[in-house]
Amino acid sequence: MRDSLAQLIELLSLPDKVVDISHKGHESMTELAYQAAWARTYLRSYGVIENASRSVWAITSKYAKVDTVDGKVIVAEVVKLNAARRNSDTSDVPAPNSAKDNDTPEDNGVEAPDEVKEWRVRLTDILQNMNPYGFERLIQRVLRSCGFTEVKVTKASGDGGIDGTGKLRINGVFSFNVAFQCKRYKGSVGAPEVRDFRGSLNKGTEKAVLITTGTFTKAARQEAADQSKDQIDLIDGEELIDLIVQNRIGVSEEVTYRIDESFFLNI
Template structure:
C-alpha cells in the first residue's frame, strides 16, 4: 500500500515568528497575554487568511502552534520571561534584540540546548541594611518613575492579575483615565475596568476619588486607583460609598506586595543560617 503523502503546511516556521513576537510585545508596552500577542502578530505580519485559518489539530491553529514554539525558544534564549498567570514580558536581552536589524536565528535555536541557569542562593555580598530596606528602595524607585513608565507597570500588573485587553490611554491630566482593561470571571462573566495611577508620596484624598469616578464613561463598570502613597480615611469612604460606582484602591504597600507576588521587577533571594553547633555535635 502506497504511503500517504504528508500534507504541506502553508504556515511559516516557528523561527519566522521570533521577530514578530518581539515586536508584538514591544507594541504591547513590554508585556502581553497569549491572545494579545497572537492578535498583534497577525496585525504585524498580515498573513493570508488561508494561513491564519490553517489548523494544527482540532483545537489549535498552525499559527498558534508556531507562536507557542517561538515564545519557548525566545524564553530559553533569555529574551522573554513568563509568569504562572501566562503573561509574557520582554527582558533587557529581548529589548536589545529588537534593536538589531537581523536576528541570529541559529544562535537562538542553538541556545535552547544549553543550560543557562546556575542555581545560586548566595547573597553574602548584599549588606544587611539593604536587605532590611528593600521595600523602601522599591518605593523610592516607583515614586521616581516617569508617569508613562508607572502606567506601563500598572498595565503589566493588571495583566498578571488576570485582566486582558489592557491598554494605556497615553493621555495626561489629573482626574483622567490612564488605562482600561477587561476582567473575565469563571470564563463566562466579564466587565470593563478603568484604572488611574498616582505617584504620590503623601495621601490621596476624597476629591481625587470623586474626580476619577466622574471621568468614567458609561461603558466602564469599575474603577481601580493605584498609588505609591496611601489613602485618607475620607478617600476610602468615598470609594465605597453606597449608590455610587465602586472604586477599588491599591496603596503603595499593596502595590509592592503584588509586585513581589508576581515577581515583577523583584527577585526573591534565599539564604540560610548555619547551625555550627549541630555540625560540631556530630563529632562528639
C-alpha cells in the same frame, strides 16, 4: 492585612489624623501599618500568633484562650532570644539582653517584618521617581499579570483622569470593563481624588481601580467604599509592591540561610 488594619482602627476608635500619618522615610506606608507590622513580628516570635499563609495570621492554640498579653514582657523576651541567637552566631560580639524604652526594633536586633525591609523601601523610591509614562506602562503589565486583558494606556491628554482601560474576566465566564487611574504620589491620596476619578468614569465602565505608590487616607477609603455611589477599588503602595513581587515583575528572590552551629555541635 488591610482588613486587620481596618479592624484595629475600629477597635481602638482611632481618629483620621492618627490613621493618616505616613511613616517617616516610607511614603507607601502609614505609621499605623508600620507599628502593626512590628507588633505582629514580636507576637509571632513570642509564639502568640502564627503566619498561616501570606498575609494571613492566626492566634496559636497556646494563646487561644488567653484574654490579654503584656507587650513589654513580650518585647523584653524577644530581645533576649535574639541576643542569645546573635551571641551564638558571633560569640565575640556583645549583644544587649534587654530592651530600653527609646530603642527601635532594629536596635534590638529583631529581624524586620517583610513590610518594612530595606528592599521594599528602595522599590518604593524607584516607583515614586519613575517616568510617569513608564509608570503607567508598569501598571499595564501588573494588571495583565493579574488576569486583565485588552489593557490599554490612555495617551490622549484631557482624558478625564482615566489613565487606562481593560477587561477582567472571572473564572472564564464573567467579564467586566475596567478603568484605572495611576497616582505616583509620595504621601496620601484623599477623598477628593477618589471623587474626581469617579466623576470621570463613563457609562461603559463597570469596575474602577485607583492605584497609588503612596497611601489612602481613611476618608478616601470610606469614599471609595460608599455603597450609595459607584465603588472604587483601591491599591496602595504596599499592595502594589506585593503584586509586583507575586508576579516577579522586575524583581527576583534571593534565599539565605542562618546556620545553627549549636545544632551540629549537640546532635
